[in-house]
Amino acid sequence: xxxxxxxxxxxxxxxxxxxxxxxxxxxxxxxxxxxxxxxxxxxxxxxxxxxxxxxxxxxxxxxxxxxxxxxxxxxxxxxxxxxxxxxxxxxxxxxxxxxxxxxxxxxxxxxxxxxxxxxxxxxxxxxxxxxxxxxxxxxxxxxxxxxxxxxxxxxxxxxxxxxxxxxxxxxxxxxxxxxxxxxxxxxxxxxxxxxxxxxxxxxxxxxxxxxxxxxxxxxxxxxxxxxxxxxxxxxxxxxxxxxxxxxxxxxxxxxxxxxxxxxxxxxxxxxxxxxxxxxxxxxxxxxxx
Amino acid sequence: xxxxxxxxxxxxxxxxxxxxxxxxxxxxxxxxxxxxxxxxxxxxxxxxxxxxxxxxxxxxxxxxxxxxxxxxxxxxxxxxxxxxxxxxxxxxxxxxxxxxxxxxxxxxxxxxxxxxxxxxxxxxxxxxxxxxxxxxxxxxxxxxxxxxxxxxxxxxxxxxxxxxxxxxxxxxxxxxxxxxxxxxxxxxxxxxxxxxxxxxxxxxxxxxxxxxxxxxxxxxxxxxxxxxxxxxxxxxxxxxxxxxxxxxxxxxxxxxxxxxxxxxxxxxxxxxxxxxxxxxxxxxxxxxxxxxxxxxxxxxxxxxxxxx
Amino acid sequence: xxxxxxxxxxxxxxxxxxxxxxxxxxxxxxxxxxxxxxxxxxxxxxxxxxxxxxxxxxxxxxxxxxxxxxxxxxxxxxxxxxxxxxxxxxxxxxxxxxxxxxxxxxxxxxxxxxxxxxxxxxxxxxxxxxxxxxxxxxxxxxxxxxxxxxxxxxxxxxxxxxxxxxxxxxxxxxxxxxxxxxxxxxxxxxxxxxxxxxxxxxxxxxxxxxxxxxxxxxxxxxxxxxxxxxxxxxxxxxxxxxxxxxxxxxxxxxxxxxxxxxxxxxxxxx
Numbered sequence: 042x043x044x045x046x047x048x049x050x051x052x053x054x055x056x057x058x059x060x061x062x063x064x065x066x067x068x069x070x071x072x073x074x075x076x077x078x079x080x081x082x083x084x085x086x087x088x089x090x091x092x093x094x095x096x097x098x099x100x101x102x103x104x105x106x107x108x109x110x111x112x113x114x115x116x117x118x119x120x121x122x123x124x125x126x127x128x129x130x131x132x133x134x135x136x137x138x139x140x141x142x143x144x145x146x147x148x149x150x151x152x153x154x155x156x157x158x159x160x161x162x163x164x165x166x167x168x169x170x171x172x173x174x175x176x177x178x179x180x181x182x183x184x185x186x187x188x189x190x191x192x193x194x195x196x197x198x199x200x201x202x203x204x205x206x207x208x209x210x211x212x213x214x215x216x217x218x219x220x221x222x223x224x225x226x227x228x229x230x231x232x233x234x235x236x237x238x239x240x241x242x243x244x245x246x247x248x249x250x251x252x253x254x255x256x257x258x259x260x261x262x263x264x265x266x267x268x269x270x271x272x273x274x275x276x277x278x279x280x281x282x283x284x285x286x287x288x289x290x291x292x293x294x295x296x297x298x299x300x301x302x303x304x305x306x307x308x309x310x311x312x313x314x315x316x317x318x319x320x321x322x323x324x325x326x327x328x329x330x
Numbered sequence: 331x332x333x334x335x336x337x338x339x340x341x342x343x344x345x346x347x348x349x350x351x352x353x354x355x356x357x358x359x360x361x362x363x364x365x366x367x368x369x370x371x372x373x374x375x376x377x378x379x380x381x382x383x384x385x386x387x388x389x390x391x392x393x394x395x396x397x398x399x400x401x402x403x404x405x406x407x408x409x410x411x412x413x414x415x416x417x418x419x420x421x422x423x424x425x426x427x428x429x430x431x432x433x434x435x436x437x438x439x440x441x442x443x444x445x446x447x448x449x450x451x452x453x454x455x456x457x458x459x460x461x462x463x464x465x466x467x468x469x470x471x472x473x474x475x476x477x478x479x480x481x482x483x484x485x486x487x488x489x490x491x492x493x494x495x496x497x498x499x500x501x502x503x504x505x506x507x508x509x510x511x512x513x514x515x516x517x518x519x520x521x522x523x524x525x526x527x528x529x530x531x532x533x534x535x536x537x538x539x540x541x542x543x544x545x546x547x548x549x550x551x552x553x554x555x556x557x558x559x560x561x562x563x564x565x566x567x568x569x570x571x572x573x574x575x576x577x578x579x580x581x582x583x584x585x586x587x588x589x590x591x592x593x594x595x596x597x598x599x600x601x602x603x604x605x606x607x608x609x610x611x612x613x614x615x616x617x618x619x620x621x622x623x624x625x626x627x628x629x630x631x632x633x634x635x636x637x638x
Numbered sequence: 639x640x641x642x643x644x645x646x647x648x649x650x651x652x653x654x655x656x657x658x659x660x661x662x663x664x665x666x667x668x669x670x671x672x673x674x675x676x677x678x679x680x681x682x683x684x685x686x687x688x689x690x691x692x693x694x695x696x697x698x699x700x701x702x703x704x705x706x707x708x709x710x711x712x713x714x715x716x717x718x719x720x721x722x723x724x725x726x727x728x729x730x731x732x733x734x735x736x737x738x739x740x741x742x743x744x745x746x747x748x749x750x751x752x753x754x755x756x757x758x759x760x761x762x763x764x765x766x767x768x769x770x771x772x773x774x775x776x777x778x779x780x781x782x783x784x785x786x787x788x789x790x791x792x793x794x795x796x797x798x799x800x801x802x803x804x805x806x807x808x809x810x811x812x813x814x815x816x817x818x819x820x821x822x823x824x825x826x827x828x829x830x831x832x833x834x835x836x837x838x839x840x841x842x843x844x845x846x847x848x849x850x851x852x853x854x855x856x857x858x859x860x861x862x863x864x865x866x867x868x869x870x871x872x873x874x875x876x877x878x879x880x881x882x883x884x885x886x887x888x889x890x891x892x893x894x895x896x897x898x899x900x901x902x903x904x905x906x907x908x
Contacts, residue, residue: 248823383903405747415738432746
């Protein structure tokens with residue numbers, strides 16, 4: 042009997058690079074996060090500070106109407122870069138961001154390691170870069186909803202409530218500051234979360250590490266400062282560094298009397314370390330020693 | 331013989347999904363095979379009789395005592411679960427001895443029994459390696475080892491041959507058969523009929539959470555034998571082949587398929603049919619390219635049986 | 639009947655012992671313990687840095703015991719023991735369910751209560767050991783010049799006992815949380831670092847709804863100045879009441895966890 046060709050379908054077309062090959066990863070990650078019951082309760086509440094600050098912007102334009110609420114000394118609600126900086130770099134918002142990152146980011150890589158899914162990803166026409174982009178975009182989505190979107194909404198609503206472009210003309214660089222700060226803090230938390238998520242297959246353990254390192258760094262700063270009275274110890278605190286850089290971006294006085302570039306360098310160093318570890322940890326084949 | 335395991339109207343729901351419905355059974359000592367397609371309820375049934383989950387309706391008892399939360403009965407039971415899950419940071423040895431210690435054996439007793447069990451499954455050489463580094467087959471054998479290590483009277487095996495190579499399968503099948511002579515009660519689940527067939531004649535067929543056949547395997551086999559098989563043949567001259575087929579009494583139907591040069595033959599005797607094809611092919615000089623059996627699967631048998 | 643109960647009790651204790659030994663061994667081997675050990679050593683590193691700085695500094699050094707006392711409160715009581723208890727407490731049940739290894743345990747002739755309590759006891763022992771090592775090393779480093787002052791060892795003992803009680807109590811609470819909730823970590827974080835921190839600043843009886851209140855009641859209030867904000871508005875309970883409440887809370891949540899664990903069935907996710 043002659044051996045006949047099996048007749049595979051030979052395709053004569055061109056291979057086209059798919060635009061946004063990482064998008065399905067992001068879409069799925071966002072969907073998965075929204076499926077969590079606790080998150081559905083948490084996320085609307087996390088937008089409360091934004092609502093309060095937006096209300097403040099409204100009140101600032103209607104101070105005369107609300108005068109009856111205050112006594113003789115009417116606090117003048119000044120909407121300026123400091124107001125934006127207060128919202129975006131406030132410890133409470135950073136805490137909410139850490140919780141949001143735990144929800145959406147703790148399982149991003151650890152679940153893939155647990156279920157051995159990395160081989161499934163990398164046996165597709167997907168580069169490591171696309172994998173990281175897809176995972177990062179999940180965190181970026183949620184953190185932008187807490188930082189960039191409210192920041193820009195405040196800016197736009199201020200002009201709408203004021204009925205003029207005066208605010209924009211006074212601070213034309215403010216939207217850029219909001220964007221720059223949002224990108225910085227989101228990029229940092231993305232690297233931070235993905236790095237810790239790649240360290241272990243257990244999502245609970247990762248969640249504890251994400252939270253523990255963030256809070257622990259602050260406690261370390263407090264202890265060292267109280268003993269040595271040296272402001273350079275604020276470089277130990279993740280929150281402190283973010284607040285330093287944030288203040289500088291909004292052209293405000295920094296919380297600690299040290300140069301903000303040092304804080305930026307610390308944050309960058311953490312991101313670089315995270316990148317190196319991620320490159321090593323995320324690969325198609327697990328090597329068991 | 332007194333039944334060892336008894337269930338009365340056993341039913342289990344997972345939310346709105348029916349896992350098992352109204353199962354009343356008596357299992358006697360010996361090997362009983364539980365056969366069913368994926369999602370039929372085999373694992374649910376085995377988990378119920380080993381007390382891992384509790385029934386919504388009905389009762390399940392072992393030696394006359396209810397199993398749910400009755401941990402004293404577990405010294406009689408060895409359970410090999412379906413899921414591939416372990417304490418990955420332990421070695422095989424630590425895993426088996428650790429679980430034996432939970433049976434309250436002394437350290438030396440546990441070591442003796444663990445060694446024996448690992449010898450049976452041929453994992454002694456790899457006993458000091460971490461489970462994380464084991465292959466799929468080794469992990470399956472380790473699961474089996476922990477189920478038999480404490481010499482249980484009742485052994486419940488949920489798909490024990492998954493992930494094993496043919497040699498491994500034969501060894502485990504031989505081992506299971508050896509237990510029959512010792513008076514133990516063994517329940518084995520699978521979705522592969524020949525596997526069950528190699529171990530026992532006593533079968534329970536589960537489908538969609540219900541028991542719809544129970545008894546000797548030959549009875550089930552006979553049903554399959556009388557169930558007409560459809561075989562697809564791609565050849566150089568289907569019409570010539572068809573003309574020869576219709577002369578045989580075990581050929582029930584011959585149809586020309588829409589695919590080119592393909593014949594669909596319905597027969598109630600696969601063995602005779604398959605011995606006919608080479609003879610015809612040579613005699614009539616017909617080139618046979620491809621032979622497939624579109625309904626040669628358990629699902630088709632079940633569909634047929636359910637329909638019957 | 640009495641003999642029957644005696645027999646059941648001794649069987650329960652034997653099961654407890656076997657489960658404890660199994661999980662103590664497993665916990666000791668795990669990589670996570672090594673990482674938590676490194677984390678619990680951080681105060682020792684801080685103590686070393688402070689001590690080395692004091693050697694080279696011209697300034698009058700702050701008393702070692704003063705720094706030790708306050709570091710104990712800040713680092714251990716309000717942070718480390720919470721983290722350790724949260725992870726290990728929730729792991730008692732969640733680890734077996736998520737890892738699908740619960741079947742191996744519940745198919746042994748061991749009661750579910752013995753499984754839960756045995757594993758809880760094993761994990762609590764491990765984290766108490768971790769904490770004691772860190773606290774003791776920090777103590778010795780900070781009081782290097784004063785080691786022959788035996789009255790200081792009473793302070794070490796007191797702090798070790800308070801932290802151990804804290805671990806026992808928090809771990810039992812988180813064990814209960816891990817038994818009833820799938821996503822126990824986030825609830826635990828909000829409880830441990832939200833509720834426990836915030837509620838203490840409320841006056842009156844509201845403080846008594848926090849475990850930290852009873853633990854801090856066993857420690858002396860710091861004098862005004864540094865660190866006093868940590869005890870701000872603390873209206874301490876008597877030490878006897880505090881110990882009683884800690885043990886009561888431990889027993890209550892452990893008992894509840896046992897009941898739930900025995901009654902509940904755990905379906906593994908595919």
